[in-house]
Amino acid sequence: MKNHLSIIFVFFLITLTQNISAQITYFPEQNVEWETKSVTTFQIDSVKLNAAVNFAKANEYSGSRDLRIAILKGFEREPFHEILGPTKKRGEPAGMVLKDGYLISKWGDTKRVDMTFSVTKSFLSTTVGLAIDKNLIKSVNDKVEDYVWDGTFSGAHNSKITWEHLLQQNSDWSGEIWGGKDWADRPPLEGDLDDWKNRTLKEPGTFMEYNDVRVNVLAYSILQVWRKPLPQVLKENVMDKIGASTTWRWFGYDNAWTTIDGLKMKSVTGGGHSGAGLFISTEDMARFGLLFLNDGQWKNESIISKEWINKAIIPSEPNVNYGYMWWLNKKGPRHWENVSEDIYYAAGFGGNFIIIDKKQNLVIVTRWLEPSKIKEFVQTLYKAL
Numbered sequence: 001m002k003n004h005l006s007i008i009f010v011f012f013l014i015t016l017t018q019n020i021s022a023q024i025t026y027f028p029e030q031n032v033e034w035e036t037k038s039v040t041t042f043q044i045d046s047v048k049l050n051a052a053v054n055f056a057k058a059n060e061y062s063g064s065r066d067l068r069i070a071i072l073k074g075f076e077r078e079p080f081h082e083i084l085g086p087t088k089k090r091g092e093p094a095g096m097v098l099k100d101g102y103l104i105s106k107w108g109d110t111k112r113v114d115m116t117f118s119v120t121k122s123f124l125s126t127t128v129g130l131a132i133d134k135n136l137i138k139s140v141n142d143k144v145e146d147y148v149w150d151g152t153f154s155g156a157h158n159s160k161i162t163w164e165h166l167l168q169q170n171s172d173w174s175g176e177i178w179g180g181k182d183w184a185d186r187p188p189l190e191g192d193l194d195d196w197k198n199r200t201l202k203e204p205g206t207f208m209e210y211n212d213v214r215v216n217v218l219a220y221s222i223l224q225v226w227r228k229p230l231p232q233v234l235k236e237n238v239m240d241k242i243g244a245s246t247t248w249r250w251f252g253y254d255n256a257w258t259t260i261d262g263l264k265m266k267s268v269t270g271g272g273h274s275g276a277g278l279f280i281s282t283e284d285m286a287r288f289g290l291l292f293l294n295d296g297q298w299k300n301e302s303i304i305s306k307e308w309i310n311k312a313i314i315p316s317e318p319n320v321n322y323g324y325m326w327w328l329n330k331k332g333p334r335h336w337e338n339v340s341e342d343i344y345y346a347a348g349f350g351g352n353f354i355i356i357d358k359k360q361n362l363v364i365v366t367r368w369l370e371p372s373k374i375k376e377f378v379q380t381l382y383k384a385l
Contacts, residue, residue: 023294024100024101024290024293024294024297024361025100025101025102026100026101026102027101027242027243027290027298027299028101028243028287029243030243030244030245031243031245034096034102034103034106034283034286035102035103036102036103036104037099037100037102037103037104038104039099039104039105039384042099042100042104044099044104044384044385045383045384045385046384047384048380048381048383048384049097049104049105049381049384050105051380051383051384052377052380052381052383052384053095053097053105053107055373055376055377055380056093056095056107056366056369056377057093057107057108059093059369059370059373059377060092060093060368060369060370061093061350061351061368061369061370061371062370063350065089065090065091066089067087067088067089067090067115067272067350068083068087068275070349070350071083071087071272071273071274071275071349074349075186075273075274077187078184078185078186078187079184079187079193080181080184081184081274082274083274083275084178084179084180084253084254084255084274084275084276085251085252085253085254085256085269085272085274085275085276085277086251086275086276086279087115087272087275088113088114088115088279090114090115090350090368091108091109091112091114091367091368092108092109092368093107093108093366093367093368093369094106094107094108094109094110094112094282094366094367094368095107095108095110095282095364095365095366095367095369096110096282096283096286096363096364096365097362097363097364097381098286098289098290098293098362098363098364099360099361099362100361101290101294106282108282108367109282110281110282110283110286111245111247111281111282111283112281112282113247113248113249113279113280113281114279114280114281114352114367114368115272115277115278115279115350116272116277116278116279116280116285116348116352116367117271117272117273117277117348117349117350117352118212118270118271118272118273118277118346118347118348118349118352119278119285119346119347119348119352119353119354120250120269120270120271120272120277120278120348121215121270121271121325121346122288122325122326122346122354123234123250123278123288124215124218124219124222124230124268124270124325125167125312125324125325125326126234126238126304127222127226127230127233127234128140128163128167128218128222128324129304129305129308129309129312129324130233130237130238130304131222131225131226132305132308133304133305133308136225136226137163137225139163140162140163140164140167140311140324141162141163141164142162142163143159143160143161143162144161144162144163144166144221145158145159145161147221147224147225148220148221148224150224152175152177152217152220152221153173155174157172157174157201157204158173158174158175160203160204161173161204162204162205163221164205164324165204165205166214166215166217166218166221167218167312167323167324167325168205168208168316168318168319168322168323168324169208169209169210169211169214169215169322169325170202170204170205170206170207170208170209170316170317170318170319171204171205171214172201172202172203172204172207172209173213173214173217174201175217176213177213177216177217177220178216178252178253178255178256178267179253179255180212180213180216180274181213182211182213182214183196183197183199184196184213185211185212185213185214185273186209186210186211186212205317205318206317206318207318208316208318208319208322212269212270212271212273212274215269215270215271215325216256216267216269216270218270219252219267219268219269219270220256220258220267223258223260223265223267223268224260227260227261228260228265229265229266229268230250230267230268231249231250231268234250237303238288238291238303238304239284239288241298241301241303242287242288242290242291242298242303243287244284244287244288245281245283245284247280247281247284248278248279248280248281248284249278249279249280250268250277250278250279251266251268251269251275251276251277251279252266252267252268252269252276253269253274253275253276256268256269256276270325271348271349272348272349273349282365282367285352285354285365285367286354286363286365288354289354289355289356289363289364289365290363291303291304292304292309292356293356293357293358293361293362293363295309296308296309311324312324312325312326313326313328313344315328315330319332320332321333321334321335323344325346326344326345326346327344327345327346327347328343328344329341329342329343329344329345336375336378336379337375337379338379338382339378339379339382340357340359340360342357342358342359343355343356343357343378344356347371347374349371350368350371351366351367351368351369351370351371351373351374352366352367352368353365353366353367353369353374355378360385364378364381
């Protein structure tokens with residue numbers, strides 16, 4: 001009996017030690033240099049880690065550094081595509097690798113503010129999570145029409161759409177917002193304008209289609225719930241609390257104005273597909289990633305509920321690699337071999353990524369990496385662990 005109890009006690013101590021070691025031990029204060037630790041502290045191979053960093057620097061995104069040109073070139077096959085919001089010339093490749101919150105490697109200008117394109121979607125998704133946490137939205141399974149009654153979700157098809165459908169990009173919402181037509185955004189490779197306009201709509205929840213017009217419908221819809229601009233929501237509820245800089249900005253299209261409670265408000269975008277979206281530094285992206293790595297806690301304060309984060313990274317039924325505007329490394333079309341399937345990440349045009357790995361207690365931010373090289377970069381980095 002004593003031997004049995006001793007085994008249980010040892011197992012308990014090992015488990016407790018593992019849990020303690022898995023916790024984040026460092027959170028950077030605002031406007032301070034990020035505290036670094038040697039890779040040898042974590043038994044990480046510095047030569048192999050440097051090889052990954054050099055790979056990121058050597059494989060810069062091949063598009064123009066003038067992002068206005070890169071955007072127009074990247075989406076040139078879309079009918080009627082044009083720049084509708086602010087753009088900014090980008091910098092050189094940059095990145096950071098965090099272990100237990102500490103900086104173990106960085107490259108490029110990590111304080112420079114650049115566009116981050118569809119990484120914005122993961123920030124947008126978070127504003128919905130905050131609304132759920134505050135009970136402004138009862139459930140992601142609620143019909144959006146119950147909250148947004150101005151006709152945006154009227155009709156036999158659109159009235160079926162839930163918040164979850166919008167978050168998972170499988171709503172097949174049909175319509176136009178801020179001049180953008182859903183069918184003209186990333187149209188199929190086959191067919192022409194008539195085919196695209198007269199297509200048969202897919203049942204909400206059954207088919208994923210990456211589509212910025214529908215993402216902007218989500219941004220407009222959650223604005224109606226919060227009744228104040230989403231940059232303000234993000235600033236007050238997240239960015240200020242995690243010590244982010246004052247340099248980040250979240251833009252909408254030039255014409256994306258609505259009136260709520262007698263006040264004109266800008267409806268922001270969930271990406272930079274036609275300009276706009278989140279303009280942010282690498283370091284502020286890393287803080288956001290660190291918050292998610294720590295289950296929504298910053299030091300001793302709960303900022304986003306762990307329940308929301310866990311829900312946000314459940315694979316959607318139509319796409320095992322996509323949750324609530326976070327990409328997932330499950331076995332599917334976007335799977336990275338030899339890397340944990342529990343990894344999830346935000347991804348944006350031009351090679352912008354925030355990668356979160358709970359098992360290794362890592363946050364990886366890389367910017368302006370040729371997008372086709374991201375898998376090889378991560379695989380190279382993981383050889384160092």
